[in-house]
Amino acid sequence: MPDKLPEMDPSKPFGFLLTHAKLDIEASLDTYPNLDVSDKNTIEEYRFSDDSILRVISEEEIGQMVAHYSVAETNLTHSNLHMRVGALCVIQDKWSDQGSVLDFYEHAAFEDPMPQVRGTAFRLLSKTKEIHKSKFINVIEDMLKRRFSISEVMIPKMLAKLWMESLFDICNDLKYKRYKENFKNRKLEFLADEYLDEMTQSRQxxxxxxxxxDPNLRRAAIMLLSEYWNPTEEFFEDCHTIALTDIDSEVRCIAVGCLNNHFKKTKNKRVLQTLAQIVSDVSQPNNLRDISYQKMFQVNDMPVLEWPVTRHAMGNYHFPDDIDWSFVNNFL
Incomplete structure (x- = not known):
């Protein structure tokens, strides 16, 4: 894989860009398999995430970028490629409302000498918030005109829209391919090997x-339907029912985790009600009630310092003695 892109062929911009974008995205996935871009605003939120960037950049370095936009912007040109990737991720998480963000992504995607950085920029572009999609199309349109001398006769805006959609498809396809490979490689005791291929080939x-x-296969099905297949409203309805009524407590735990992952920071009343019901049901196992209580804080977008896991780390939270029942009952 080349460290630098070869000269662009002005006659074939569309296929050229997508081919090299795919190579770069694969390089990024190899180095940073988990980029948890989810509007994290504090170093505590990074600490409690499973973000690959924490394995190559210190908490102190991330904290400085989270606290100061100028530090993140400066690190976009850092000599260390991990710092450049970290700066891109923090800007997407914390500073995405800054007007120059898309310009940073474009520069990183097409100018950076390292494929891991270029690929990360493409991955982050595919996660661009809906309000930025039209701006992104304009950026790509301008890039096509500037780099490839695309004329108005060729309808550059339509080409830009098609290119953006194709890029997003590539990112999703590679993500699902990697997820399937990782899923197969995990030694998940609860998943019978003879069912795995069928479940990753057919949503049904x-x-x-x-x-x-089989409770083990139910757990695997929740994971696949949540992370591998695009989850639907019907699936989330199933998760509510499973979280409350499945006869296996481990299956209920997986369903609770799924609801939290998809509705974190949304303050979704239905999810909060389901979690509150579990916390209030003393017949449920304590570990399930504790997990559900903790997830309530994440779904309700509470400050990280108020999370039970944070308070437990500081020695002032123990379940069930320290449940805030007024908080729980508010959602029943």
Whole structure:
């Protein structure tokens, strides 16, 4: 894989860009398999995430970029490629409302000498917030005109829109491919090997196992339907029911985690009600009630310092003695 892009062929911009974008995205996935871009605003939120960037950049360095936009911007040109990637991620997480963000992504995607940085920029562009999509199309349109001398006759805006959609498809396809590979490689005791190929090839097969008799396969089905297949409203309805009524407590835990992952920071009343019901049900296992209580704080977008896991780390939270029942009852 080349460290630098070869000269662009002005006659074939569309295929050229997508081919090299795919190579770069694969390089980024190899180095940073988990980029948890989810509007993190504090170093505590990074600390409690499973973000690959924490393995190559110190908490102190991330904290400085989270606290100061100028530090993140300066690190976009740092000599260390991990620092440049970290700066891109923090800017997407914390500073995405800054007007120059898309310019940074474009420069990193097309100018950076390292494929890991270029690929990360493409991955972050595919996660661009909806309000930035039209701006992104304009950026790509301008890039096509400037770099490839695309004329108005060729309808550059339409080409830009198609290119953006193709880039997003590539990112999603690679993400699902990697997820499938990782899923196969994990030694998940609860998943019978003979069902894995079928469940990753057919969404319906995963749905069938979601309502099957084997609790291990139900757990696997929730994971696949949540992370591998695009989750639907019907699936989330199933998760509510499973979280409350499945006879296996481990299956209920997986369902609770799924609801939290998809509705974190949304203050979704239905999810909060389901979690509050579990916390209030003393017949449920304490570990499930504790997990549900902790997830309530994340779904309700509470400050990280108020999270039970944070308070527990500081020695002032123990379940169930320290449950804030007024908080829980507010959602029942």
């Amino acid at each position: 097969a995963s749905l069938d196992q979601l309502h099957g008799n």
